[in-house]
Amino acid sequence: SRYYPTEDKPRKLRSRKTAFSKHKHSLRSSITPGTVLILVAGRHKGKRVVFLKQLDSGLLLVTGPFHLNGCPLRRINQIYTIATKTKLDISGVKLPERLNDKYFNRKQLKKPRHTEGEIFDTKKEVYTVSDERKEDQVAVDKQILDVIRKNKEKKLLFGYLGSMFSLGSRQYPHKMVF
Amino acid sequence: MYCKAVFTGYKRGLRNQHENTALLKIDGVGSKSETPFYYGKRCAYVYKAKRKTACPGHDKASRIRVIWGKITRSHGNSGAVRAKFRKNLPSTAMGKRIRVMLYPSQI
Numbered sequence: 001s002r003y004y005p006t007e008d009k010p011r012k013l014r015s016r017k018t019a020f021s022k023h024k025h026s027l028r029s030s031i032t033p034g035t036v037l038i039l040v041a042g043r044h045k046g047k048r049v050v051f052l053k054q055l056d057s058g059l060l061l062v063t064g065p066f067h068l069n070g071c072p073l074r075r076i077n078q079i080y081t082i083a084t085k086t087k088l089d090i091s092g093v094k095l096p097e098r099l100n101d102k103y104f105n106r107k108q109l110k111k112p113r114h115t116e117g118e119i120f121d122t123k124k125e126v127y128t129v130s131d132e133r134k135e136d137q138v139a140v141d142k143q144i145l146d147v148i149r150k151n152k153e154k155k156l157l158f159g160y161l162g163s164m165f166s167l168g169s170r171q172y173p174h175k176m177v178f
Numbered sequence: 179m180y181c182k183a184v185f186t187g188y189k190r191g192l193r194n195q196h197e198n199t200a201l202l203k204i205d206g207v208g209s210k211s212e213t214p215f216y217y218g219k220r221c222a223y224v225y226k227a228k229r230k231t232a233c234p235g236h237d238k239a240s241r242i243r244v245i246w247g248k249i250t251r252s253h254g255n256s257g258a259v260r261a262k263f264r265k266n267l268p269s270t271a272m273g274k275r276i277r278v279m280l281y282p283s284q285i
Contacts, residue, residue: 030285040280045179079282166179172206173181174215178285 025058030083034090034147037062037081038165038178044071046164050088050144051081057101065141068161072129073137075104084178086160088151093143096136180277181205183221185267189253189260197266202249202276207257216249220279221261223247223271249278 031037035051037060047069049062060078064071109125148157167173182205189199202221207213223245230239247263261276 028284040179040283079284082280082283082285167181170206173280174207174212 020057023058025054025056027054027060028078028083031060031078031081032087034088036084036086036088036161038084039071039076039080040082041080042076044069044074046166047071048084048161048163048165049074050090050161051083052090052093052095052140055099055101055104059101061095061099063137063140063144065144065161066137067141067145068158069164073099073133073140075101082178086157088144088147088157090144090147093140093147096139098132099136180222180279181216183259183276183278185223185271185274185276186258187272188267198262199250200247200261200263200267201253202259202261202278204257204259204278207259209257210252210255212257213252213259215285216259216278217251218282218284219249220281221247221249221263222277222279223263223267223274224277225271225274 031051033051033053036048037051039045039047039049039062047064049064049069049071052061052063052073055061055075057075058077059075060081061073061075062071062081063073066072107127109127148154148161151157183202184205186201186203188195188197189201190196204213204216207216225243225245226241227243228241230241231243232239233242245263245265245267247261247267249259249261251260252258253260
């Protein structure tokens with residue numbers, strides 16, 4: 001007599017772990033769309049960038065604007081940002097629909113396949129900026145720069161976003177108001 | 179982009195010391211009320227060695243090495259702070275510079 005299990009497929013036990021896609025992401029109250037953030041880590045550290053929106057993964061979407069400080073449309077984690085009290089009114093700014101996490105995911109560069117005689121000849125694929133990125137960058141930055149131009153303090157803002165944050169001597173972050 | 183701090187010693191009673199916790203004196207922080215900004219911040223002891231080792235993000239190996247850690251809590255009333263490092267700090271680091279980073283940021 002054979003053993004016949006009562007269920008065709010064994011059911012997984014309930015796990016208390018939630019998948020990343022189901023995590024709830026909070027946003028610091030000091031960060032609202034249009035806030036100028038200071039990036040504190042990464043290759044753009046020290047730059048002052050404009051916060052656009054929080055993506056589904058919880059990461060923040062920011063842009064330099066690229067013309068002012070070389071920071072492109074980019075994702076960053078809010079723990080690597082300091083929110084300043086400077087805010088721009090970007091309620092009228094329309095972001096392209098396709099700016100989501102999938103768009104910003106790292107692309108796997110194809111590793112060069114080594115054939116018989118060409119081991120040292122095949123070139124490594126280097127990352128190049130795709131045309132859609134350039135399009136989106138221009139589209140978004142145009143709107144942000146317009147917002148800055150309409151602002152009362154546009155001269156100050158252009159200089160502010162173009163300059164870098166740094167700590168000088170006798171400057172202590174715990175005593176600063178950002 | 180970091181705050182300057184000094185490694186003043188290990189957590190200790192008069193006659194016993196516990197090397198797993200380091201005491202740091204952060205520049206400009208003079209009282210306990212000023213320390214909460216630094217809780218959780220990552221800190222690094224940067225030093226140079228004779229042999230070159232590979233480092234992430236660079237093609238060439240470098241002589242610079244780091245021991246990472248984080249600030250856990252305040253220590254005493256005058257602004258000193260306790261930190262735990264991934265590997266205990268070497269005693270030769272006493273009196274030397276420790277970099278206190280500005281991340282994870284909470285402002």
